[in-house]
Amino acid sequence: MAERLIWDYVYAYDPVPQQTPEFNKLHKYYENLHLERLTTTKCTKCEKISWPPRSVCPECMSDEMSWVDLPEEGSIIVVTVQESGAFPGFQAPLIFAMLQFGDIRFIGKLIDVELSQLAPGKKVRLKVETQYDGRVLPAFTLTGN
Numbered sequence: 001m002a003e004r005l006i007w008d009y010v011y012a013y014d015p016v017p018q019q020t021p022e023f024n025k026l027h028k029y030y031e032n033l034h035l036e037r038l039t040t041t042k043c044t045k046c047e048k049i050s051w052p053p054r055s056v057c058p059e060c061m062s063d064e065m066s067w068v069d070l071p072e073e074g075s076i077i078v079v080t081v082q083e084s085g086a087f088p089g090f091q092a093p094l095i096f097a098m099l100q101f102g103d104i105r106f107i108g109k110l111i112d113v114e115l116s117q118l119a120p121g122k123k124v125r126l127k128v129e130t131q132y133d134g135r136v137l138p139a140f141t142l143t144g145n
Ligand SMILES: [Zn+2]
Pocket: 043, 044, 045, 046, 047, 048, 057, 058, 059, 060, 061, 062
């Protein structure tokens, strides 16, 4: 029975977050993505820049945050491929990379690239992926693509 519940959950899970103010305190992140801007939060008290964006500063617990843009260009640290097990609505294989944008390092999805084009140090930029219902997710592509 428990196994059945897990599968029901997997198929009911929506991997694209709700992005409007009534459902998400960090809706500004998605509004900025719609404008092709990759942003995160900066604490106005201690100036710590967080990733992912946060509504409360993990350093000083202040909830006074502002939005800052990440650099337009980042670089690849390492690449991996997800060959199977993609969530419904996503087509495997999926290419992911550890990316560095300024001081911030995170895992991002790469789109419109061939695996043979990718290597550590290659430069990438934001390329917003719009879902069937208009919601957006951050994705990345090589600069020049
Ligand atoms: Zn702070």
